[in-house]
Amino acid sequence: MKHLRSIDELGTDGIVRILELSAHMAEVNRRSVPKVPALVGRTVVSLFFEDSTRTRISFETAARRLSADTMTFSVSTSSVNKGESLRDTVETVSAMGVAAFVVRHKTSGVPWQISQWTDASVINAGDGWHQHPTQALLDCHTIVTERGVKPAPGCLAGLRIAIVGDVKHSRVARSCTEAFTALGARVVIVAPATLLPPDASPWTNGGEVEIAGDLDAVLGDVDVLYMLRMQRERMAEALVPNLGEYSARFGLDRRRVGSLKKDALVMHPGPMNRGVEMVVDPSEVPGAVVTTQVTNGVAVRMAVLFDVLGGSEAEVNR
Amino acid sequence: MRTVISGGRVVDATTTDDGRLADVVIDGDRIVDVVAAGSASSGDVRVLDARGCVVSSGFVDLHTHLREPGREESETIETGSRAAALGGFTAIVAMPNTDPAQDSRIVVEFVREQGRRAGLCDVHPSGCITIGRAGEVLAPFAELAAVGVRIFTDDGNGVQDPLLMRRALEYGRDLGITLAQHCEVARLTHGAVMHEGACCSRLGLPGWPAIAEELMVHRDIELCRLTGARMHFLHLSTERSVELVRAAKAEGLPVTAEATPHHISLTDEMLSGFDPVFKVNPPLRTPADIAALKRGLADGTIDAIATDHAPHADHLKEQTLDVAPPGMIGLETALSVALTELVDTGLMSVRSVLAALSWNPARIAGLETVHGRPVASGELANLVVFDPSVRWTVDRRDVASKSGNTPFHGRELSGRVRHTILNGVAVVVDGTATK
Numbered sequence: 001m002k003h004l005r006s007i008d009e010l011g012t013d014g015i016v017r018i019l020e021l022s023a024h025m026a027e028v029n030r031r032s033v034p035k036v037p038a039l040v041g042r043t044v045v046s047l048f049f050e051d052s053t054r055t056r057i058s059f060e061t062a063a064r065r066l067s068a069d070t071m072t073f074s075v076s077t078s079s080v081n082k083g084e085s086l087r088d089t090v091e092t093v094s095a096m097g098v099a100a101f102v103v104r105h106k107t108s109g110v111p112w113q114i115s116q117w118t119d120a121s122v123i124n125a126g127d128g129w130h131q132h133p134t135q136a137l138l139d140c141h142t143i144v145t146e147r148g149v150k151p152a153p154g155c156l157a158g159l160r161i162a163i164v165g166d167v168k169h170s171r172v173a174r175s176c177t178e179a180f181t182a183l184g185a186r187v188v189i190v191a192p193a194t195l196l197p198p199d200a201s202p203w204t205n206g207g208e209v210e211i212a213g214d215l216d217a218v219l220g221d222v223d224v225l226y227m228l229r230m231q232r233e234r235m236a237e238a239l240v241p242n243l244g245e246y247s248a249r250f251g252l253d254r255r256r257v258g259s260l261k262k263d264a265l266v267m268h269p270g271p272m273n274r275g276v277e278m279v280v281d282p283s284e285v286p287g288a289v290v291t292t293q294v295t296n297g298v299a300v301r302m303a304v305l306f307d308v309l310g311g312s313e314a315e316v317n318r
Numbered sequence: 319m320r321t322v323i324s325g326g327r328v329v330d331a332t333t334t335d336d337g338r339l340a341d342v343v344i345d346g347d348r349i350v351d352v353v354a355a356g357s358a359s360s361g362d363v364r365v366l367d368a369r370g371c372v373v374s375s376g377f378v379d380l381h382t383h384l385r386e387p388g389r390e391e392s393e394t395i396e397t398g399s400r401a402a403a404l405g406g407f408t409a410i411v412a413m414p415n416t417d418p419a420q421d422s423r424i425v426v427e428f429v430r431e432q433g434r435r436a437g438l439c440d441v442h443p444s445g446c447i448t449i450g451r452a453g454e455v456l457a458p459f460a461e462l463a464a465v466g467v468r469i470f471t472d473d474g475n476g477v478q479d480p481l482l483m484r485r486a487l488e489y490g491r492d493l494g495i496t497l498a499q500h501c502e503v504a505r506l507t508h509g510a511v512m513h514e515g516a517c518c519s520r521l522g523l524p525g526w527p528a529i530a531e532e533l534m535v536h537r538d539i540e541l542c543r544l545t546g547a548r549m550h551f552l553h554l555s556t557e558r559s560v561e562l563v564r565a566a567k568a569e570g571l572p573v574t575a576e577a578t579p580h581h582i583s584l585t586d587e588m589l590s591g592f593d594p595v596f597k598v599n600p601p602l603r604t605p606a607d608i609a610a611l612k613r614g615l616a617d618g619t620i621d622a623i624a625t626d627h628a629p630h631a632d633h634l635k636e637q638t639l640d641v642a643p644p645g646m647i648g649l650e651t652a653l654s655v656a657l658t659e660l661v662d663t664g665l666m667s668v669r670s671v672l673a674a675l676s677w678n679p680a681r682i683a684g685l686e687t688v689h690g691r692p693v694a695s696g697e698l699a700n701l702v703v704f705d706p707s708v709r710w711t712v713d714r715r716d717v718a719s720k721s722g723n724t725p726f727h728g729r730e731l732s733g734r735v736r737h738t739i740l741n742g743v744a745v746v747v748d749g750t751a752t753k
Contacts, residue, residue, distance in 0.1 A: 087636045107638040108522040109592025130522030174522055197519030198527070 004304050005111045005124045006131040007178040012153050015140060015182055019151035021303035022141045022296070028065065029299055038311035039068035042099040046072045047090075047114075048125070049105040054270060054294065055125050055134075059102045062301035066311065068099070086110070087117050094118040099309055103127070121308040129169045135269055136175035138300040140183060142293050143224060146265055157184035162218050164190040164250055165228030165277055166239075168197050172269045173228060181208040188222070190215050190250065194239040215250055219259045225287075227252055227268045227277045243276050253279035257286075265289050320345045321744065322358045323737070326368025326703055329669050330375055330693045331677040337669070342373055344699045347742035351695055366737050366744060368703045374672050375690045376408025376700040376738060378679040379649065380469070380498075380576055381552060381624035384410075384441070386432060387425070388417025393629040393720045395429065398649070399438035401627070401719040403745045405649040406702035406735040409440040409680070409689045414451065415474040421446035421457040423465055430466070437753065438745050439738075440700075442683060444469040447486050447497060451475050456486055463493045468684035471498035473552055474599070476534050478504055483538065487547035496574075496682065498550040499538050501559070502600065506530035511639050513586040513601040521589060523639065526601045528556040535559045539566045542573055550682055551575040553626050555600040557610035564619040574682050576624035577611045579648055579655035580725055588725065594635045594642035595723050598628070601644075615674055616665050622679040623671070625652045629721035646725045650717055654731035657706055662732050668706060676702075703737040710734050718751065 001014060010018070028036055044063040046056050056072065063070045073093060084092075090101070100121040103111045108128030115122040126132040140156075149155045161180050167173040167189050177187050187209045189196070196211065203209040212218050219225070230246060240246045247253075252266065257280055260266070266288040272278045282288035305311075321344040329337035341358035343351035351358070379402065385393035395412075402410050412429050414420035420429060426443045433441020445462040449455045451472040459470060470490065476499060477483045483499075490497055507526045512518050514525025535551060539562060542549040554560060554575050563575045585604055588596040596602060614620040628645025635642050648655075656675065660666040680690030691697045711730050714722035738746035745752055 085633055085636060086638060087633075105638065107640045109639050112592040113636075113638070128522050129524075171522060174520075198514045198525050199516040199519045201516045202520040 001307055003111070003115055003122045004133055004308055005115070005122060007133050007136055007175050007182065010133065012182045015137065015179055016151050016153060018137050018300065018303050018307060019141055019144060021307060022137070022300045023151070025299040025302040025306070026296070028302070035065050035067060037067045038306055039063070039066040039309055042309055043069045043071065043097060044100045044102060044305065045093055045098050046070065046102045047093070047104070048073070049075045049110070050126070052104050052126065055104065058294070058297040059125060059301050062298050063305055065298070066302055066305055068305065086113065090114050090117045094120055100305065123304060123308060126171055128171065130171050130174060132171040132175050134297070134301055134304055135172050136179035137304065138293060138297040139176055139226070139267060140179050141296050141300050142267065142289055143265065145296070146289060146292070154184040156180060159185040159223045160188065160221060161185050161224040161226060162188045162190050162222040163226045163228065164215060165230055166195045166234060167191050167228065168195045169231065169234070170228050176226065177203055177209060181206065188212050188218050190218060192240060192249070215256070216259065219256055220261065222264060223261065224265045224267060225252070225260060227266070229269065229271065230273055230277045247276050247279060251277050251279045252285070254284070257284070260287065263287065267293060270294065320350070320363045321366060321742070322363045323366045323368045323373055323701065323703060324358065325355045326371045326373035328352065328373045328693045329672055331673070331690060332692045333669055337372065342693060342701070344739065344742050347698055349693065349695055349697050349699050352693060366703065366747065368737070370707070371703045371705045371736055372668060373693060373701060373703050375676045375693060376702045376740070377406045377653070377675040378683055378685060378689050379407050379410040379625050379627070379652070380622055380679045380683055381413060381473070381578070381626045382410040382649065383413045383415065383628045383645065384429070385629060386416065387428065392631045392634065395432035395441060396436040396438070397718060397720040398627070398629070399433060399436040399441060400751050401647070401649040401717065403438040403738045403740065403751055404718050404735060404749070405651070406653050406704055406738055407439055407649060408700040408702070408738065408740050409442060409683070409685055411469050411683050412441055412443045413473045414444050414446045414471065419446050419450050420444060421449050423461055426462055426465060426467055438751065439740055440689070442685065443467060444471055444498070446470065447472045447477055448482065453478050453482065456482070456489065459490050459493055459495060463495050467495070469496055469498050469550070471500065471552065473498065473500045476500045476502040476504065480537060480541070484541050484545065487541055487545040487549070491545060491547040494684070496548045496550050496684070498552050499534065500552050501531045501534035501538070503530045503533050509640065510601070511597060512589045513603045515586060515604060517586040517589065523589065528558060528603065531556055531600055532558045532562065535562045539571065539573065542566070542571050546572070548572045553578050553581065553600060553624065554611065554614070554620060555581045555603050555607060557607050560610045560614040560619055564614065567619060574621045575619065576622040576679070577615060577620045578624060578626045579652050580646055582608055582611045582615070583655050583659050584725055592639060594637065594639055595646065596725055597639060597642055597644050598646050599644035612660060612665055615660065616670070621674065622682060623652060623656050623674045624679065625649050629719050630723050631721050635723050646723050647717065647719045647721060650719065651712055651724060651726050651731065653704060653735060654710070654733050655726065657733035658731045661706070699739050699742040701739040702735060704733055704735045706733045708734050
């Protein structure tokens with residue numbers, strides 16, 4: 001696989017391949033020296049046009065554990081601020097000899113545009129409201145690991161996963177919905193109509209995805225509760241009346257924790273809005289795996305870098 | 319020296335059948351004879367071969383962005399005029415969103431004069447409805463009408479304020495002008511990149527809902543009824559807009575409408591590869607909208623095919639989708655897209671497509687004494703000759719426009735312009751501009 005830009009492009013077989021590789025990388029990460037020479041001499045550039053600490057650090061940690069060289073290009077220090085076009089920026093950095101770009105941008109589609117202008121691999125670290133495939137993969141890895149199942153097509157069959165919150169503006173929701181259903185899970189999207197995509201038929205047509213407006217009605221019947229971040233700027237757009245009302249309808253509080261199945265997992269892609277979608281502290285939620293998600297992110301991103309840059313198994317085992 | 323357009327099939331506004339084979343003789347700027355094919359005297363004449371071709375009055379584009387003054391990196395009046403001539407247009411209405419905008423006599427006269435200098439097609443500047451297209455203060459309609467401006471529009475922006483639009487219609491009513499609206503309620507399209515629907519939902523791009531157009535079409539139909547002033551709807555793109563205009567016409571209101579070649583041929587799915595070339599305003603919509611626009615053209619609800627030719631230099635289109643400017647070029651492909659989508663499919667005759675490309679828009683633009691005329695002795699020779707059956711593949715590198723942002727790159731289309739005659743001068747001969 002040359003690029004990782006969307007879950008759709010990766011396909012079910014690709015998801016399974018990355019999950020298998022991720023288990024392997026997780027093993028590397030448990031070693032006393034969690035570093036292998038798989039990508040020695042390869043340069044991975046983080047091209048971040050939007051603020052992100054955790055995703056960038058996760059990718060850079062992953063690249064270094066595979067012995068790649070890493071560079072960071074962030075917009076505040078770059079010549080983009082001097083009016084350099086996206087194309088010129090990419091071509092300039094590319095000319096220095098880059099194996100992979102890890103791209104984050106506030107606008108959907110930028111990883112596709114960039115891949116036209118470079119021979120390097122492009123890994124999407126989040127584009128607009130569109131896709132954040134490594135987040136979805138690390139979430140799949142987390143669910144598979146926590147449930148103790150082997151990565152395979154259909155390995156999440158029988159699971160019901162609720163994705164709650166601002167789905168309209170969420171690249172995480174789009175990627176996760178596609179990845180979870182690709183592995184056989186059923187997904188229920190829980191949100192007020194103002195925070196749904198204008199037309200959800202691309203997901204609901206297949207029958208694996210349903211839409212609900214009442215969190216309490218689905219809470220007792222889900223195996224995974226996936227809470228999305230509610231961005232404060234949505235208030236200005238009159239998408240919900242106020243955060244208090246949002247929290248009352250869609251926030252996870254003690255009462256709702258009590259309604260969850262005993263073995264239900266509670267996930268959040270971070271950063272959390274405490275007091276909004278997460279009214280309780282995750283430490284009070286038995287099935288919360290929020291920190292585990294972050295830990296798993298490194299192994300999954302190692303797997304992705306390894307896969308797109310064509311490292312060999314032998315180097316991982318060395 | 320006389321020119322003879324030899325052996326073509328003449329189709330014009332007076333034609334009721336498939337047209338007749340004829341030789342068209344031109345002397346100076348006028349047609350001096352139309353005779354049976356093969357019977358025009360030879361000798362000291364220039365012959366333009368038209369065998370297998372249709373000979374018609376030249377096309378009139380109600381909607382061309384020429385970018386001069388202000389955006390000459392994307393197009394100039396000369397390069398845009400050349401693209402127009404190659405597309406068979408003998409007259410184009412230049413949209414006013416130049417920099418400075420066409421809201422004063424001096425800018426309007428500059429545009430007209432640059433068109434005259436290029437000499438490739440009649441360039442008719444439109445005027446702004448409001449100063450600087452800012453939607454606040456009316457532009458001096460009478461001052462601009464006095465120098466020949468007939469179409470007024472803030473194209474690129476809809477006039478948001480209903481009071482201002484009412485005043486514009488009332489004030490303009492006695493001046494013999496037509497107001498043309500870009501229908502878009504801006505509050506509903508903030509940040510929009512593409513049609514609001516299943517595709518934008520999947521791609522995570524902000525949507526431009528159909529209702530943002532339809533609400534303004536509806537408002538302006540009501541204002542048209544109230545004021546009795548003429549109203550033209552630019553680039554209709556939705557099924558419901560077509561229905562609204564159809565009902566207004568049935569009522570006898572003085573409304574006209576246009577549709578673009580891209581809105582009758584391309585859907586929002588074109589954005590799936592995230593190429594900003596397919597970003598346009600209003601956006602590409604759905605197969606149902608395309609079908610409705612085609613029906614509207616076929617039944618006359620939509621009077622004209624207009625290009626909304628909107629050149630943008632490569633470096634402008636090679637930006638992210640949120641900042642890349644909307645628009646696509648269309649002058650050189652308009653006829654071919656119309657023939658491919660409307661005639662090859664059996665929806666319309668060649669004659670009715672020509673009505674939408676020539677005499678209908680000529681009437682709307684107030685050019686009916688000069689353009690879209692019958693191909694007859696005594697008339698000004700503003701003519702197009704095209705081969706309706708030739709198949710060709712569009713190549714963005716092979717356009718006369720200064721910008722290559724065609725959405726039809728790589729597409730095979732039917733029909734291509736062979737000759738264009740402007741006021742008796744052959745400005746395009748065998749598919750090549752003569753200047």
